[in-house]
Amino acid sequence: MSATSLVLPAGMFSTKEQEQVRDLIQKFSNQQLQWLAGYLTGLQHSNQQLLQLINRIPVTQESITTEPLGGQDSITVLYGSKSGNSKKVAKSLHDKLIARGFTAVLQDMNQYQPNRLKEEKWLLVVVSTHGEGDPPPAAEDLHAFINGRKAPALKDTRYAVLALGDKSYASYCQTGKDFDTRLAALQASRILERVEADVDYEETAEVWIDTVVARLQETFSGSVLKTAANKQGITTNGAATHKPAIHYSRKNPFKSIVLEKVQLNGRGSAKETYHVELSLEDSGLSYQPGDTVGLWVENEKSLVDGLIAFKKWDPNSIIIYKDTPLTLFDYLQQKAELTTVSGSFLSAYVPYINDPADAHALKNILADKQSLSSFVYGRDIWDILQEFPASITIEELTTVLLPLQPRLYSIASSFQAHPDEVHITVGRVQYKNKNRIHRGVASNFIADNLEAGKEVNLFIETNESFRLPEDGDTPVIMVGPGTGIAPFRAFVEERAETGATGINWLIFGDQHFSTDFLYQTEWQRFIKQGTLTRMNTAFSRDGRNKLYVQHRMQQNAPELFKWLELGAHFYVCGDAKRMAKDVKQTLINIIQQEGKLSSEDAHEYVKQLIKKGRYQEDVY
Ligand SMILES: Cc1cc2nc3c(=O)[nH]c(=O)nc-3n(C[C@H](O)[C@H](O)[C@H](O)COP(=O)(O)OP(=O)(O)OC[C@H]3O[C@@H](n4cnc5c(N)ncnc54)[C@H](O)[C@@H]3O)c2cc1C
Numbered sequence: 001m002s003a004t005s006l007v008l009p010a011g012m013f014s015t016k017e018q019e020q021v022r023d024l025i026q027k028f029s030n031q032q033l034q035w036l037a038g039y040l041t042g043l044q045h046s047n048q049q050l051l052q053l054i055n056r057i058p059v060t061q062e063s064i065t066t067e068p069l070g071g072q073d074s075i076t077v078l079y080g081s082k083s084g085n086s087k088k089v090a091k092s093l094h095d096k097l098i099a100r101g102f103t104a105v106l107q108d109m110n111q112y113q114p115n116r117l118k119e120e121k122w123l124l125v126v127v128s129t130h131g132e133g134d135p136p137p138a139a140e141d142l143h144a145f146i147n148g149r150k151a152p153a154l155k156d157t158r159y160a161v162l163a164l165g166d167k168s169y170a171s172y173c174q175t176g177k178d179f180d181t182r183l184a185a186l187q188a189s190r191i192l193e194r195v196e197a198d199v200d201y202e203e204t205a206e207v208w209i210d211t212v213v214a215r216l217q218e219t220f221s222g223s224v225l226k227t228a229a230n231k232q233g234i235t236t237n238g239a240a241t242h243k244p245a246i247h248y249s250r251k252n253p254f255k256s257i258v259l260e261k262v263q264l265n266g267r268g269s270a271k272e273t274y275h276v277e278l279s280l281e282d283s284g285l286s287y288q289p290g291d292t293v294g295l296w297v298e299n300e301k302s303l304v305d306g307l308i309a310f311k312k313w314d315p316n317s318i319i320i321y322k323d324t325p326l327t328l329f330d331y332l333q334q335k336a337e338l339t340t341v342s343g344s345f346l347s348a349y350v351p352y353i354n355d356p357a358d359a360h361a362l363k364n365i366l367a368d369k370q371s372l373s374s375f376v377y378g379r380d381i382w383d384i385l386q387e388f389p390a391s392i393t394i395e396e397l398t399t400v401l402l403p404l405q406p407r408l409y410s411i412a413s414s415f416q417a418h419p420d421e422v423h424i425t426v427g428r429v430q431y432k433n434k435n436r437i438h439r440g441v442a443s444n445f446i447a448d449n450l451e452a453g454k455e456v457n458l459f460i461e462t463n464e465s466f467r468l469p470e471d472g473d474t475p476v477i478m479v480g481p482g483t484g485i486a487p488f489r490a491f492v493e494e495r496a497e498t499g500a501t502g503i504n505w506l507i508f509g510d511q512h513f514s515t516d517f518l519y520q521t522e523w524q525r526f527i528k529q530g531t532l533t534r535m536n537t538a539f540s541r542d543g544r545n546k547l548y549v550q551h552r553m554q555q556n557a558p559e560l561f562k563w564l565e566l567g568a569h570f571y572v573c574g575d576a577k578r579m580a581k582d583v584k585q586t587l588i589n590i591i592q593q594e595g596k597l598s599s600e601d602a603h604e605y606v607k608q609l610i611k612k613g614r615y616q617e618d619v620y
């Protein structure tokens with residue numbers, strides 16, 4: 001394509017500008033244009049359209065090199081990821097560096113030898129935050145190392161950090177912040193300020209990648225650069241490559257139809273757990289066992305009505321939210337996070353509190369992670385407005401409230417077994433606090449509104465760190481009490497469907513055998529078929545003493561250790577606060593006891609299981 005045949009986007013350039021662009025392109029050699037393309041990639045967010053234009057510039061194959069840059073120190077792209085987002089970003093950065101001719105290695109923190117740090121000249125870190133401001137399991141060791149006394153001086157290291165997180169958590173992007181500040185404290189030099197990316201991380205990540213690459217290109221000037229021609233589905237001859245018709249995502253969810261909803265608990269149970277089947281037909285969506293599905297829902301009418309009446313607001317008053325006029329009622333129902341309270345909300349709310357003593361008390365709570373976590377548990381926004389009266393207008397409130405977030409559910413089905421469907425297992429969250437019944441937004445929306453034929457917006461989130469072993473012969477131990485059973489229904493279905501020959505052991509727990517044995521008949525069928533080799537149950541309220549899954553593990557310690565020694569992968573899903581911790585500790589005790597090891601060696605044994613991906617958690 002010559003510059004004269006270049007088609008410029010209609011209405012974007014004046015006639016004079018069109019001439020200037022064509023002149024410019026004619027003046028430059030192909031090599032110069034390629035350099036410009038790379039440079040503009042880095043600036044793409046400030047000049048997206050021009051980048052697209054440059055991307056259309058023809059490139060001769062001879063001028064593209066895949067040779068590493070001579071004399072360039074290797075760049076390490078290091079990621080710490082749980083559900084796979086940071087891994088995806090790191091991989092994309094690595095691919096781009098390689099495509100530009102850099103020597104670069106992609107490295108999972110889980111597999112990284114910390115003492116290699118001091119040798120790193122160029123370190124690009126992508127890391128998420130989990131738990132309550134904690135590193136993802138894969139980053140725990142390296143995080144501890146850089147914060148420990150053995151951390152070396154890193155005078156020769158240049159680095160950049162992209163932190164992935166979720167603004168609704170009090171410790172937003174904490175792990176990324178920790179890496180950034182510790183690397184600086186160890187005298188490494190930033191090539192770029194830290195960038196933090198919220199749940200819709202893709203765009204920010206893409207900009208970060210391009211900026212990092214551009215910065216490195218500037219540094220290694222004189223290098224032979226690849227063009228940005230493959231970007232955005234444009235090939236070197238200018239033709240568009242295949243693009244999927246619609247890509248459904250968190251931002252662009254799929255409108256799914258509810259196929260079925262069944263209450264899994266029997267009459268008289270204290271629990272309400274629902275099995276929900278959702279259609280994926282015509283969505284192009286698929287998933288693997290271990291993945292999660294995100295649901296977008298809205299707040300209950302009674303909660304919104306109550307809040308408006310309490311504040312004596314007019315539900316029909318119009319507010320502008322993200323440039324769109326909405327009634328106050330619609331805003332509160334559809335857009336605002338009302339049933340959970342976060343540190344970010346409280347920090348933004350404090351300045352409006354009437355009584356300075358109240359504001360001071362809240363600030364103290366905010367300053368301590370533990371206090372904050374126990375303070376917000378069981379409170380909703382209405383509680384805060386009631387307990388801490390404030391002079392805040394509706395408009396101000398809209399800037400203080402956080403956007404309503406989708407809720408995630410472990411997928412309870414195998415796509416192989418149920419093509420075009422996704423199943424979930426949802427427990428209704430309902431509790432009394434300050435004489436008012438509080439009801440979780442999503443679980444109650446699902447329980448009360450999602451009947452067969454109704455619609456709900458969903459998206460799939462991959463969870464790379466919760467996967468069946470690649471080898472179907474490998475034994476699997478699954479511990480999933482309550483709704484923690486969900487992914488194991490997917491695991492067992494998948495193993496049955498794929499004819500995997502590995503032995504499978506499921507340990508399930510709940511309150512009562514007669515009312516709470518979730519999916520009982522399905523497990524019986526799998527046992528009969530031989531897919532489920534072993535199943536233990538722990539019904540905590542059927543006997544005189546409380547009996548939990550970890551007690552069943554302990555009772556079966558010799559067998560469990562034998563399975564581990566046979567190479568079993570161990571999985572735990574469900575409650576993060578107590579259950580997962582107790583299960584892990586029990587596993588360590590069993591290994592110590594059965595392996596006749598010291599406590600230290602038993603801890604190391606589990607650490608190695610984690611490192612090898614043989615101990616995996618999906619806890620919440
Ligand atoms: C990766 C992942 C997988 C998950 N998988 C599942 C799954 O398979 N099944 C499932 O049911 N859930 C699952 N969850 C949890 C799910 O995402 C929701 O958090 C859960 O359904 C509650 O959401 P909600 O909107 O109903 O409640 P929210 O509106 O989010 O309210 C929850 C809040 O209520 C308060 N609260 C809850 N219980 C009590 C109580 N007993 N006493 C006092 N206060 C309380 C706490 O402050 C809590 O933060 C998963 C979460 C994650 C992150």
Ligand SMILES: Cc1cc2nc3c(=O)[nH]c(=O)nc-3n(C[C@H](O)[C@H](O)[C@H](O)COP(=O)(O)O)c2cc1C
Nearest residue numbers: 081082083084085086128129133165166169172173
């Ligand atoms: C259970 C759970 C806890 C989380 N805790 C935090 C947190 O404390 N702070 C934060 O910024 N993000 C938190 N996040 C959000 C993740 O960091 C975010 O989803 C990120 O994109 C995950 O990236 P990864 O797939 O690379 O792990 C949490 C997510 C989950 C599922």
